[in-house]
Amino acid sequence: MRESGIAFFSSLTLHSLSMAFVVGINFVVALRVVGFAPRLEIAALCRFYVIHWYAAALIFISGSALLLAYPAKALTNPVFYIKLCAIIIGLLISKRIQSTFSNKPDVSIDSTCIKLAYLSIVLWIVTLTAGRFLAYTHSILLASRFY
Numbered sequence: 001m002r003e004s005g006i007a008f009f010s011s012l013t014l015h016s017l018s019m020a021f022v023v024g025i026n027f028v029v030a031l032r033v034v035g036f037a038p039r040l041e042i043a044a045l046c047r048f049y050v051i052h053w054y055a056a057a058l059i060f061i062s063g064s065a066l067l068l069a070y071p072a073k074a075l076t077n078p079v080f081y082i083k084l085c086a087i088i089i090g091l092l093i094s095k096r097i098q099s100t101f102s103n104k105p106d107v108s109i110d111s112t113c114i115k116l117a118y119l120s121i122v123l124w125i126v127t128l129t130a131g132r133f134l135a136y137t138h139s140i141l142l143a144s145r146f147y
């Protein structure tokens with residue numbers, strides 16, 4: 001992973017493409033839940049969750065590949081753990097919103113859902129920012145510097 005340019009950059013490309021689907025779909029659904037585009041049916045938007053979960057699997061695979069390249073760089077950086085926590089909570093919220101609205105066109109939006117949607121928006125911004133900042137905030141690049 002570290003020595004092959006193709007392996008590293010194809011993983012990074014896959015990571016970016018799948019993040020576009022994961023973050024994009026979550027953003028669209030969350031913005032709809034908080035009140036944007038009220039004529040769009042949330043149940044119809046929820047059909048995108050199928051693509052979302054495939055993209056989420058790809059982001060974990062490509063993220064693990066990137067992690068393999070420079071494990072010490074990410075695992076010694078607190079920003080990496082902030083990112084992982086934000087992803088996990090964000091995906092749990094996605095599951096909750098999906099099960100609330102999928103195939104239920106008549107369900108009303110309660111205040112808990114609105115709060116969760118706002119939290120989801122914040123968490124995906126945190127994830128994106130933390131992901132990008134991983135490259136600039138590490139203090140250790142390779143564990144080999146210790147032996």
Ligand code: HEM
Nearest residue numbers: 019022059060063064066067074087127128131132134135
């Ligand atoms: C929706 C979830 C995720 C988002 C939005 C996200 C976002 C990002 C972003 C924006 C970057 C920087 C890309 C670049 O340099 O152009 C990145 C890199 C990276 N991500 Fe993710 N990521 C996600 C999931 C994961 C997961 C699950 C893992 C680990 C299992 C992971 C591990 C990494 C690693 C190791 C890097 C390379 C950091 C570096 O440049 O040193 N990511 N991610």
